[in-house]
Amino acid sequence: MxxxxxxxxxxxxxxxxxxxxxxxxxxxxxxxxxxxxxxxxxxxxxxxxxxxxSKEALLFELIEELYDELLHGARQVCRQAVTPAERLHGLLDAHLRLHASMAAHFRLAEYDSHCLTSEQQAQIRELRARYEQQLVACVECFTGQPVGNSQRAALSGIVTLLNQLPAWVETPQLSAPARLDLLRDMVLSTLQSALRALPD
The missing domain is CATH 1.10.10.60 (Homeodomain-like)
Structure with missing residues (x-):
């Protein structure tokens, strides 16, 4: 309801x-x-x-809406991307673009999900895990290597970075496309460094 x-x-x-x-x-x-x-x-x-x-039911609805949109964007990227690089870059771009229209949703998801009931938190964790699996699949396709447990943990951190980074980086001097390029490059750099530094 x-x-x-x-x-x-x-x-x-x-x-x-x-x-x-x-x-x-x-x-x-x-x-x-x-x-x-x-x-x-x-x-x-x-x-x-x-x-x-209730307040909690409304908070859950808003955070659920965010992850539904993220999953929808990931599915679209998978259908449209031709190469592994296009798929990975497309997923990152779709996530960052969504932040422009759903910034408040991202803020609630990152800072207020602990206010949900235990059952609601479990449902949100499941949605987030499904989205993280989309990123794992993109990385595995891009690198040609399976992702280990420590790397999965790092990719979970990358999702948190994607959720928060656009709110941290103020770039009024940049156009929207240039800002997207900057944010994507920052995420890719962090992603590459994390995967290199971690053992399998």
């Missing part, structure tokens, strides 16, 4: 989710009370549960 309870007006439903997302990203999920969320949404505190199942 959606965390924001659907109403007859889909645009209002989406607006409620987007406003909550913005507030969580600005303030931090754990710092926002239900009363504050109700005030921000323009809803009376006593009736907020008519609009939102």
């Amino acid at each position: 959606p965390a924001t309870l659907p109403c007859s007006d889909p645009s209002r439903y989406q607006s409620t989710r987007n406003q909550a997302l913005r507030l969580f990203a600005e303030r931090g999920f754990s710092r926002v009370s239900m009363r504050e969320l109700a005030d921000y949404l323009g809803i009376r505190p006593g009736s907020i549960y008519n609009h939102i199942e």
Whole structure:
């Protein structure tokens, strides 16, 4: 069941989710009370549960949405890429481009997923593991070598880097394509260094 309870007006439903997302990203999920969320949404505190199942359910829905989009992008890259290099670069580019439109989702996924219930955290870990496996497959195809356990751990760290790097690097002087090139090069450099440094 959606965390924001659907109403007859889909645009209002989406607006409620987007406003909550913005507030969580600005303030931090754990710092926002239900009363504050109700005030921000323009809803009376006593009736907020008519609009939102719970804060945690909404947070889960937003993070789940992010990983669904990442997996969708990875599947598209796999269908379109011709060479192993195109597949790896395409996956990194799709991830970094998504950050431009879902930056708040990435922030919640990285910094607030611990606020979810144990069951919700397990579901998000499963989605992330499926995405990490896409990166593992790309690297194995690119290098022609199987990825060992320590390398899998390093690739998990690369996913964290992909999730956070665009928010760290401020490059107002660069065009969007030049910024994407810079971020991709930074990730590739880190990826190559990590795989060289680790034993199989």
